[in-house]
Amino acid sequence: MIKQQLTEKLEEIIGKYAKEKGVENFVFSVEEPPKNIDADFAVNAAMLLAKKIKSNPRTAAAEIIDLILKDLSAFVNKAEIAGAGFINLHIKNEVLFEELRKIISEKDKYGAKETNGKEKIMAEFVSANPTGPLHIGHGRGAAIGDSLSRVLKHLGYDVSKEYYLNDVGNQMLVLAESVKVRYLQLKGNEVPFPPDHYQGDYIKDIAKRLISEGKSIEETDFKKEAVKDILATIESDLKDFAVEFDNWFSEGTIAFDKDSEGKTAVDRACEYLLSKGDAYLKDGALWLASAKFGDDKDRVLKRSDGRYTYLASDVAYHKNKFERGFTKLVNLWGADHHGYVARINACVQMLGFPKEALKIILYQLVSLVRNGQPAAMSTRSGEFITLKEVIDEVGKDACRFFFLLRAPDSQLDFDLELAKKQSSENPVFYVQYVNARCNSIFRESKNRTDINENPDLSLLGTKEERVLIKQLAAFCDTLALCEKTMSPHHFTAYLIELADTYHKFYEKCRVLSDDSALTSARLKLIEAVCVIIKNGLGLLGVSAPEKM
RNA sequence: GCGCCCAUAGCUCAAUUGGAUAGAGCGUUUGACUACGAAUCAAAAGGUUAGAGGUUCAACUCCUCUUGGGCGCGCCA
Numbered sequence: 001m002i003k004q005q006l007t008e009k010l011e012e013i014i015g016k017y018a019k020e021k022g023v024e025n026f027v028f029s030v031e032e033p034p035k036n037i038d039a040d041f042a043v044n045a046a047m048l049l050a051k052k053i054k055s056n057p058r059t060a061a062a063e064i065i066d067l068i069l070k071d072l073s074a075f076v077n078k079a080e081i082a083g084a085g086f087i088n089l090h091i092k093n094e095v096l097f098e099e100l101r102k103i104i105s106e107k108d109k110y111g112a113k114e115t116n117g118k119e120k121i122m123a124e125f126v127s128a129n130p131t132g133p134l135h136i137g138h139g140r141g142a143a144i145g146d147s148l149s150r151v152l153k154h155l156g157y158d159v160s161k162e163y164y165l166n167d168v169g170n171q172m173l174v175l176a177e178s179v180k181v182r183y184l185q186l187k188g189n190e191v192p193f194p195p196d197h198y199q200g201d202y203i204k205d206i207a208k209r210l211i212s213e214g215k216s217i218e219e220t221d222f223k224k225e226a227v228k229d230i231l232a233t234i235e236s237d238l239k240d241f242a243v244e245f246d247n248w249f250s251e252g253t254i255a256f257d258k259d260s261e262g263k264t265a266v267d268r269a270c271e272y273l274l275s276k277g278d279a280y281l282k283d284g285a286l287w288l289a290s291a292k293f294g295d296d297k298d299r300v301l302k303r304s305d306g307r308y309t310y311l312a313s314d315v316a317y318h319k320n321k322f323e324r325g326f327t328k329l330v331n332l333w334g335a336d337h338h339g340y341v342a343r344i345n346a347c348v349q350m351l352g353f354p355k356e357a358l359k360i361i362l363y364q365l366v367s368l369v370r371n372g373q374p375a376a377m378s379t380r381s382g383e384f385i386t387l388k389e390v391i392d393e394v395g396k397d398a399c400r401f402f403f404l405l406r407a408p409d410s411q412l413d414f415d416l417e418l419a420k421k422q423s424s425e426n427p428v429f430y431v432q433y434v435n436a437r438c439n440s441i442f443r444e445s446k447n448r449t450d451i452n453e454n455p456d457l458s459l460l461g462t463k464e465e466r467v468l469i470k471q472l473a474a475f476c477d478t479l480a481l482c483e484k485t486m487s488p489h490h491f492t493a494y495l496i497e498l499a500d501t502y503h504k505f506y507e508k509c510r511v512l513s514d515d516s517a518l519t520s521a522r523l524k525l526i527e528a529v530c531v532i533i534k535n536g537l538g539l540l541g542v543s544a545p546e547k548m
Numbered sequence: 549g550c551g552c553c554c555a556u557a558g559c560u561c562a563a564u565u566g567g568a569u570a571g572a573g574c575g576u577u578u579g580a581c582u583a584c585g586a587a588u589c590a591a592a593a594g595g596u597u598a599g600a601g602g603u604u605c606a607a608c609u610c611c612u613c614u615u616g617g618g619c620g621c622g623c624c625a
């Protein structure tokens with residue numbers, strides 16, 4: 001929170017200064033300087049302003065420094081020009097101690113906002129077809145989507161997590177047929193299994209269940225039974241991955257359910273577009289005029305044989321999202337769907353919303369590797385490696401942390417053997433160890449009677465302690481960065497850095513000593529460390545055990 | 549052929565969205581446990597940020613081209 005406070009104050013002071021120089025709406029940034037620079041924050045305003053008013057950055061910097069020292073004396077105790085014209089600021093220690101008290105008193109609410117405007121956000125992710133168990137690629141989407149939702153919630157947004165269920169279409173018929181053939185085979189019939197059907201053993205398991213329940217072939221709805229079992233598996237795998245959805249939205253409800261006039265939501269959506277002139281008839285088909293909103297070409301909504309395309313459902317689905325009052329939609333897609341982005345963006349604009357109302361996050365696909373050899377991912381091959389399998393091997397915490405270590409944009413090689421090997425050396429343990437160490441000290445300190453619950457924090461005077469407190473306060477900056485970039489992956493880097501800072505502090509500064517006052521102050525410090533580590537890991541969906 | 553994403557240490561990836569000497573983990577080398585947990589710390593080695601131009605006070609970051617990789621281009625889902 002320190003950086004935000006400082007930035008606001010500087011914007012006021014420097015904005016006014018810029019205005020006097022004839023520059024309106026002056027924008028600059030407040031940053032942390034590199035480690036070799038002895039300062040808490042760096043401001044680049046003088047360099048940017050000097051260019052606009054064609055003067056020397058150092059003279060502008062000198063004038064700005066005078067203003068800062070005058071107006072921010074409660075906050076800043078030193079300001080100096082450095083390098084090409086950076087203004088380097090030193091923050092008063094008392095500001096840091098105040099932040100420490102805030103962390104301890106607000107605990108898991110630290111950095112949180114009660115509400116954040118009226119923005120109602122829907123995060124839609126995973127949305128894997130219910131034709132088989134989740135694979136590792138879905139895991140990446142699940143980890144990113146879930147953690148981003150947690151971050152946005154912490155920032156006060158009203159976030160709803162939704163899973164879109166593609167339970168309509170040809171694939172469902174193939175699925176039903178796959179189970180049916182296995183059912184017949186298990187009953188002793190000589191029926192060949194078509195090569196393009198779902199091969200996995202889970203299909204046999206569904207058939208086995210139906211037989212054990214005595215279901216006859218006539219009374220069984222194979223599609224319904226298959227989806228039921230597969231969804232149960234998906235839901236349970238996600239739960240093991242600490243992902244729970246607020247809503248599961250079935251495509252069937254917009255494709256099949258009819259209103260009083262016998263129309264489906266898809267019918268209605270297409271009629272709406274037709275009436276607005278954003279859809280038209282050609283060659284016996286209904287086309288979406290997506291090209292006029294930036295798509296390469298127009299797309300078919302309804303085939304000439306009268307059947308809707310997948311896109312038609314998707315248009316109706318996004319219309320439905322807006323109708324439910326969501327003003328910001330976040331979709332997480334595998335990068336193989338990127339060709340779809342332009343047409344959905346077009347559709348959002350046709351529905352009367354700015355294109356910023358939809359944020360599509362593409363995550364690059366995970367390439368599975370086992371012992372250096374590419375591993376199959378196809379749901380139909382029967383040799384896929386499931387998310388569950390990986391969670392069972394490396395654990396939920398390591399698996400989530402691993403996925404969130406990378407920006408969504410980067411391709412990711414997931415070597416299963418490597419992941420297993422890392423189980424005791426993974427960075428996640430490095431971070432969790434901080435919490436374990438702190439709690440170990442707390443257990444030890446219970447035996448003492450000389451601890452002051454309201455200690456003098458100004459005793460925290462070493463360099464290691466100061467750096468640690470600053471690092472704790474940067475929690476809020478990391479939240480802001482995740483919001484700005486719409487990606488939670490910055491938190492893994494932040495937590496690793498915080499853990500590093502803590503372990504260094506631990507080596508240099510013994511917490512429990514003969515000095516009661518210092519011991520009390522340091523206990524408060526590590527209490528704050530625990531708060532931040534737990535909050536941060538919580539946002540990633542990773543646990544923070546007190547013992548390991 | 550067209551479009552999107554990517555290329556950073558031996559490996560897997562970061563880099564505060566244009567800032568100062570590009571950082572972590574793993575791996576390699578060398579040290580540190582008779583006081584709070586050594587799942588740790590200290591130190592070393594490792595880089596022309598794929599290549600070439602350009603914009604800028606400042607470029608891993610923006611623009612152009614080249615090379616190399618992933619993905620997508622259906623009245624499929």
